[in-house]
Structure formats: C-alpha cells, structure tokens
Amino acid sequence: MSDSPLRLPPKPKPSPWTVGLSLGMVVFTVVCARTVGFSFSGLVEDLGRTNPVAQGLVDISWGEMFSERSRRAFLETLQMAVIGTTAGAVVSLPIALWSTEVGNPYLIPRVLLRSFNNVVRAIPDLLWAGLFVLGVGIGALPGVLALFFFSMAVIVKLTADTLDGIDMGPIEAAKASGASHTQMLRTAVVPQILPAYSSYVLYDFELNLRASAVLGLVGAGGIGQRIDFFRGRGDWSKLWGLVLMFFLVVVVVEWLSVKIRRRLV
Amino acid sequence: MIRFDKASVTYPGGVVAMKDLDLEIGDGEFVVIVGLSGAGKSTLIRAINGLVPLTSGGLDVNGHDVPNLSAKGRRQLRAEVGMIFQGFNLVDRTTVLNNVLMGRLPRVPLWRTLIGKYPDEDIQIAAKALDRVEILDRAYVRATNLSGGQRQRVGIARALAQEPKIVLADEPVASLDPPTSHVVMKYLQQISRDLGITTIVNLHFLDLATAYADRIIGLRNGELVFDGPGSEADEHTFRDIYGRSLTADDTMAKQAAL
Ligand SMILES: Nc1ncnc2c1ncn2[C@@H]1O[C@H](COP(=O)(O)OP(=O)(O)OP(=O)(O)O)[C@@H](O)[C@H]1O
Numbered sequence: 227m228s229d230s231p232l233r234l235p236p237k238p239k240p241s242p243w244t245v246g247l248s249l250g251m252v253v254f255t256v257v258c259a260r261t262v263g264f265s266f267s268g269l270v271e272d273l274g275r276t277n278p279v280a281q282g283l284v285d286i287s288w289g290e291m292f293s294e295r296s297r298r299a300f301l302e303t304l305q306m307a308v309i310g311t312t313a314g315a316v317v318s319l320p321i322a323l324w325s326t327e328v329g330n331p332y333l334i335p336r337v338l339l340r341s342f343n344n345v346v347r348a349i350p351d352l353l354w355a356g357l358f359v360l361g362v363g364i365g366a367l368p369g370v371l372a373l374f375f376f377s378m379a380v381i382v383k384l385t386a387d388t389l390d391g392i393d394m395g396p397i398e399a400a401k402a403s404g405a406s407h408t409q410m411l412r413t414a415v416v417p418q419i420l421p422a423y424s425s426y427v428l429y430d431f432e433l434n435l436r437a438s439a440v441l442g443l444v445g446a447g448g449i450g451q452r453i454d455f456f457r458g459r460g461d462w463s464k465l466w467g468l469v470l471m472f473f474l475v476v477v478v479v480e481w482l483s484v485k486i487r488r489r490l491v
Numbered sequence: 492m493i494r495f496d497k498a499s500v501t502y503p504g505g506v507v508a509m510k511d512l513d514l515e516i517g518d519g520e521f522v523v524i525v526g527l528s529g530a531g532k533s534t535l536i537r538a539i540n541g542l543v544p545l546t547s548g549g550l551d552v553n554g555h556d557v558p559n560l561s562a563k564g565r566r567q568l569r570a571e572v573g574m575i576f577q578g579f580n581l582v583d584r585t586t587v588l589n590n591v592l593m594g595r596l597p598r599v600p601l602w603r604t605l606i607g608k609y610p611d612e613d614i615q616i617a618a619k620a621l622d623r624v625e626i627l628d629r630a631y632v633r634a635t636n637l638s639g640g641q642r643q644r645v646g647i648a649r650a651l652a653q654e655p656k657i658v659l660a661d662e663p664v665a666s667l668d669p670p671t672s673h674v675v676m677k678y679l680q681q682i683s684r685d686l687g688i689t690t691i692v693n694l695h696f697l698d699l700a701t702a703y704a705d706r707i708i709g710l711r712n713g714e715l716v717f718d719g720p721g722s723e724a725d726e727h728t729f730r731d732i733y734g735r736s737l738t739a740d741d742t743m744a745k746q747a748a749l
C-alpha cells in the first residue's frame with residue numbers, strides 16, 4: 227500500500243450570503259462608531275490622564291470589602307436574588323406548560339399567555355426596577371419584584387422552548403391509561419423537562435445576582451445601592467472595594483452553578 | 492365484549508382507514524390483527540380506546556358506547572383498557588416503578604399525583620405487575636438503563652397495573668430482535684390466559700401471528716378480509732389477506748436468516 231496523499235473534493239466557496247453579511251457587519255460597526263464619536267486616539271488620551279476613578283482602583287479599600295454595612299448589603303443582594311428567583315421559578319413552570327401545545331389544548335389562552343410573556347420579556351430588568359421604585363418606594367421590595375418578573379420572562383421562555391421538543395410517546399401512554407390532563411403533565415411531561423428547567427433556574431439566579439448590582443442604582447436595594455452611595459460621594463477607593471468583592475461573589479456563585487448545571491443535563 | 496357495528500373511520504384528508512367493519516371480540520380472547528402497512532390495523536386498535544374517533548357506525552366496549560362518550564366517560568373507558576406501544580413510550584428519565592404507576596393514575600387523587608406520593612396499595616399493584624413480567628428487581632432503575640426487551644416488559648407492566656379487562660398492543664415487538672420478540676409475546680399470551688384479559692395485538696410477522704393467536708383477523712384497505720382461528724391460517728390465507736405472494740420479509744424466522 228502506498229501512502230499517496232488523498233485528494234479531497236474541491237472545497238466549496240463561501241456563500242455570497244456569508245461574504246455579504248460579514249462585510250455588512252464591518253461597515254455597520256464603523257458607521258455606528260463614527261456617529262457616536264468614538265475614536266481610539268481619544269480613548270488612549272483619556273486613559274493616560276490621571277483621574278480620580280482610576281486612582282481609586284490603585285488605593286482600593288480592602289477594609290470596605292468586609293465592613294459591617296457592606297456585609298449587610300451583600301446579604302440583601304443575595305436574599306433579593308434568592309427570593310426573586312424562587313418566586314419566579316415557581317410561577318414559571320405552570321405558565322411555561324400552559325403556553326405550549328402539549329400543556330394547553332386551547333389556542334387562544336395559549337397565544338394570550340405567550341404574548342403576555344413576550345411583553346414581560348421585552349421590558350429590561352432595570353426598567354422594571356425603576357417602575358417598581360415609583361410604585362412601592364425605594365428599598366429591597368421593588369428590587370425583588372423586578373427580579374421576579376425578569377426571572378419569569380427568562381425561565382418561561384427557555385422552558386417553553388424545551389417543551390416544544392419533548393418525546394410525545396409518554397404523553398400518548400398517559401392519555402391511553404385514562405390519566406387526566408394535569409396528571410399527564412405531571413407524570414409524562416414534567417419528568418422530561420425537570421433537568422433542563424432546574425438548570426434554567428440556576429442560570430437565572432446568576433443573572434439575577436448580577437442584575438441586583440445594577441438595580442441599586444435606581445434605588446431598588448442591595449449592594450448596588452451602596453455602590454451608588456459611594457459613587458455619589460466620589461469615594462472611589464471604597465467603591466472599587468465593593469466592586470471587587472461583588473466580582474468575587476459572582477465568580478464563586480457562577481462556578482458553583484456551572485458545576486451543578488453540568489451534572490443536571 | 493367488543494362490538495364494532497358498521498364502523499368506519501375516514502381521516503381528515505380523505506383516507507378511509509376503516510370501512511363498514513362488523514366485528515365481535517369476546518371476553519378473554521387473544522386476537523392477532525394482520526395486514527399490509529396502511530391496511531388500518533393501528534386505526535382499529537386505537538378506535539377501541541377512543542384515541543381515534545369513528546366517523547360513522549357504532550362501537551361498544553364492555554358497555555361503553557365509545558362514539559358518544561363524554562371526556563370523563565372516555566377516561567373511565569381508558570382506565571379499563573391497557574395499551575402497549577411499538578416504541579414503548581416510557582418516560583426515560585424516571586424510574587421503572589414510576590412508569591408502571593402511570594397505570595394507576597385514574598384511581599389516584601390529583602394531589603397525590605402532584606407530590607408524587609402514591610398510596611401503598613397502588614405501589615403493591617405496580618410491584619405485582621412488575622413481578623409478573625419478572626423485572627421487579629429493576630423497580631428503582633431509570634427506564635433509560637434497560638434493554639429493549641426489558642423496556643417492553645415495563646410497558647406490559649404499566650398496562651397490567653391498570654388491572655385492565657382489555658389489553659391493546661400496537662406492533663409490540665417491531666423494535667425487538669427475534670428471541671426477545673418471543674419472550675414478549677409469551678408474556679402477553681400468559682397474562683391473557685392467567686388473568687382472562689382480552690388481548691388484541693397487531694403483528695407484522697405471519698409466523699409470530701400463527702404461533703400465538705387464538706384468532707386471526709385479516710385487514711385490507713380498511714376492510715375485514717379474514718377472520719378465523721390461528722390454526723386455520725396458512726400461506727394461502729395470508730396470500731389472500733395481502734393480495735400478493737409472500738416474501739422473506741413477512742416471516743420473522745426467514746427475515747432473521749437473511
Ligand atoms: N392521523 C392520520 N391522518 C391521516 N391519515 C392517517 C392518519 N393515521 C393513519 N392514516 C392513514 O390511514 C391508513 C391506515 O393507517 P393505519 O396506521 O391504521 O395502518 P396500519 O395497518 O397500522 O399500518 P402500519 O403497518 O404501517 O402501521 C393509512 O393509509 C394511513 O396513511
């Protein structure tokens with residue numbers, strides 16, 4: 227047997243679509259950058275100047291990371307994320323089921339539910355928080371409410387998409403054995419989506435934890451509110467201390483969450 | 492007793508899958524339905540538990556007037572009729588026991604289903620069903636971790652857990668190899684004999700049909716073309732049912748030899 231190199235069939239040319247779209251993206255980006263007045267030279271110049279914010283990073287306040295009040299703010303952030311995620315997850319499972327064909331044979335309620343959820347999803351979490359601050363006042367409550375709606379939007383969407391692809395066999399079996407609709411959902415559908423659903427809930431918890439840092443900027447409680455406090459006072463070294471601490475918390479939580487999610491699916 | 496009375500099924504689109512069928516199946520019979528692909532075997536089986544509605548004619552199943560049932564009445568009928576599927580239709584991610592307990596759903600209150608806590612007597616019934624197909628030791632194994640033959644035995648146990656008067660099996664061995672097919676057919680036959688359950692099985696292979704059927708029903712284009720004891724059916728009978736000469740594909744033994 228000789229080792230003559232194998233000849234591959236002619237390599238397909240990239241489709242005109244791919245070429246056109248890529249070019250279009252580059253042009254679009256450049257045009258956008260020019261319209262907002264972005265320039266690299268300006269960026270380098272700004273970074274070179276001594277500014278108090280950058281100086282704060284050098285003099286980062288390690289003490290602020292563990293101060294009593296920061297600890298309380300962190301705890302509040304975690305509590306907000308836990309409550310918002312849990313409440314959102316609880317209502318999301320039935321809503322996801324009722325907004326898909328397997329879970330809801332009635333077209334009109336199904337479409338209404340889907341549309342409602344699309345509207346909820348179209349509103350960003352920060353806007354939810356702003357609205358609830360106006361509605362119920364400053365504090366952790368509007369934050370929790372915002373996270374609740376945001377969680378619902380995320381989990382319902384992901385779970386409903388998963389539901390569209392499940393195995394119909396067990397559903398047929400449950401129907402044929404005389405199960406009621408709800409019994410069928412519980413025994414034939416929920417076990418199929420439970421791992422994916424749990425994974426979405428954990429993912430949503432990560433999102434909520436990160437979001438809660440921003441929610442405070444509009445007065446919706448948690449660590450964000452304390453970050454905003456130092457920002458207002460121009461106390462940059464303490465601000466950076468909090469940001470670093472928050473970064474560490476997020477990294478640890480994500481690391482744990484990814485580990486758990488990998489086991490689930 | 493099951494009685495079709497001038498029963499017809501026309502699917503949306505116009506395919507006539509059952510045409511003026513008159514048929515009576517007595518309690519405890521073991522009936523095998525044969526016919527070419529598209530002859531209407533699945534339609535006949537699914538009409539019995541109301542999965543496919545008749546477009547005209549009558550159908551009485553153990554006193555249930557199938558074409559005129561309410562949603563509740565249909566669930567009550569289905570509770571009395573176990574069903575076994577070609578693709579097993581098990582929930583892969585849950586345990587064998589939970590799959591079998593699905594057969595108990597019509598007798599279990601909703602709140603118990605929701606929290607997944609079944610009464611002890613229902614668990615006992617499920618265990619007995621698993622024991623009958625000799626797979627009780629796998630009760631807490633996930634359904635994914637079973638072989639095809641074991642999965643179909645779980646499918647049988649699920650139907651048995653309903654304590655049914657009738658068992659319907661739509662090509663129950665079509666996804667299994669020949670030795671496993673015989674094992675599954677023997678369980679079905681034995682259960683029918685021991686418990687007096689009326690059993691109706693769709694089969695693809697003629698040698699399997701003659702080996703296990705008390706009575707063979709032949710369908711062609713939605714019409715009854717043969718009805719007689721399994722012992723009476725020979726090659727000529729099948730040629731009549733199929734409207735063509737037989738090939739190696741029609742018998743499991745010959746196909747396995749290919
Ligand atoms: N849901 C449906 N809608 C429209 N036509 C259908 C439907 N189900 C079955 N049919 C048609 O009805 C006829 C009978 O189908 P049926 O499934 O009862 O045949 P079968 O004997 O079980 O065939 P096979 O051996 O392939 O399973 C076929 O022509 C089929 O295409």
Ligand SMILES: [Mg+2]
Nearest residue numbers: 532533534661
């Ligand atoms: Mg069929």
